[in-house]
Amino acid sequence: MKYRRTQPGCIDSINAAIKDAPNITTRKYIERYWLKTRRSWANFGREHSPLLMQVTSTNANESWHLVLKSAGKMRKGNKPSYSLGGVLVLIEECAVQFDRRADKRALDAELKKLSESFEYSFLNLFPATIQFLLLEEIRSAKKKFYSDHGETRELGTDFRCECHFRRAYLLPCEHEFSSQYLHRFTPPDYEIDWKAAADQFDESGMEIYWTRTKILVSDEEVFDRWDIQMTHQINNGEKLELI
Numbered sequence: 001m002k003y004r005r006t007q008p009g010c011i012d013s014i015n016a017a018i019k020d021a022p023n024i025t026t027r028k029y030i031e032r033y034w035l036k037t038r039r040s041w042a043n044f045g046r047e048h049s050p051l052l053m054q055v056t057s058t059n060a061n062e063s064w065h066l067v068l069k070s071a072g073k074m075r076k077g078n079k080p081s082y083s084l085g086g087v088l089v090l091i092e093e094c095a096v097q098f099d100r101r102a103d104k105r106a107l108d109a110e111l112k113k114l115s116e117s118f119e120y121s122f123l124n125l126f127p128a129t130i131q132f133l134l135l136e137e138i139r140s141a142k143k144k145f146y147s148d149h150g151e152t153r154e155l156g157t158d159f160r161c162e163c164h165f166r167r168a169y170l171l172p173c174e175h176e177f178s179s180q181y182l183h184r185f186t187p188p189d190y191e192i193d194w195k196a197a198a199d200q201f202d203e204s205g206m207e208i209y210w211t212r213t214k215i216l217v218s219d220e221e222v223f224d225r226w227d228i229q230m231t232h233q234i235n236n237g238e239k240l241e242l243i
Contacts (some may be wrong), residue, residue, distance in 0.1 A: 003043055003164055010042045011035070051209040053168035067094050122194035127201055133169060141174035145182045155179055159190040170208070171197060 004010040014035050021027040039045050046052035071094050073080055082090065110128050116135055117123040123131045153175040155161050166173040172192045180186040200208055 005044060005047055007038070007042070007044045010038055010044050014038065047167070049210075050168050050170055050212055053164065054209065064094075064098070067097070122198075125194055125198035127205065129206065130169075130171065130198075130201065134171060137165065137172075137174040138177055141178040141182060144174075145178055153178075159186045170200065170212070 004013055014030065018027050018030050021030060072090050114123060114131055114135060116138060123134060155175060159179060161173050161175040163173050163175060176192055180191055204211065
């Protein structure tokens with residue numbers, strides 16, 4: 001269910017779990033906490049946003065809460081009291097620490113030179129953070145290719161993949177890399193355009209992940225209203241041309 005891309009598919013998986021549940025208590029639990037709350041946790045509710053597809057846990061929030069509790073000396077059985085001003089100062093101090101840590105990691109990433117970049121020069125086209133993502137895909141593709149259980153994934157007619165990584169990060173994935181560089185399946189006309197993939201970060205950097213989204217419309221009446229409006233505009237345009 002973690003990677004089911006549509007709500008019907010998610011419901012099918014949940015119903016299968018309900019059917020295989022060992023007792024009525026488990027079935028009721030799944031119906032109450034899985035089926036009825038699916039929009040809050042299921043993957044299909046994240047498919048419209050690359051950023052939401054990347055965030056698959058609450059680890060970042062839990063880490064932030066832990067820092068706040070530690071700085072405020074909030075432990076079980078210990079309830080320190082703070083004024084409103086004291087709370088704001090505490091939060092600001094913790095935020096400054098987080099920002100400094102993020103800046104240091106960003107600087108370290110910029111200074112590092114990946115050894116794989118000498119073999120695959122296209123890595124140098126990308127920001128350092130993206131290079132590490134692509135490197136993980138390259139290593140995964142190689143590991144599978146040279147293992148006894150190497151697998152090949154069927155790609156589309158344009159030799160592009162639709163795996164979770166591809167949809168979440170908008171980048172060539174291990175399957176596309178494997179097809180082109182390891183298995184040599186990809187024809188020259190369909191080879192990965194690394195420059196085009198890198199150019200999307202030039203203008204807005206990593207912001208592309210929270211500014212890009214898909215708008216899904218399932219109401220047929222919306223399309224009907226759109227068709228009527230567009231037909232009306234087209235007819236008016238034709239009349240203006242005749243005039």
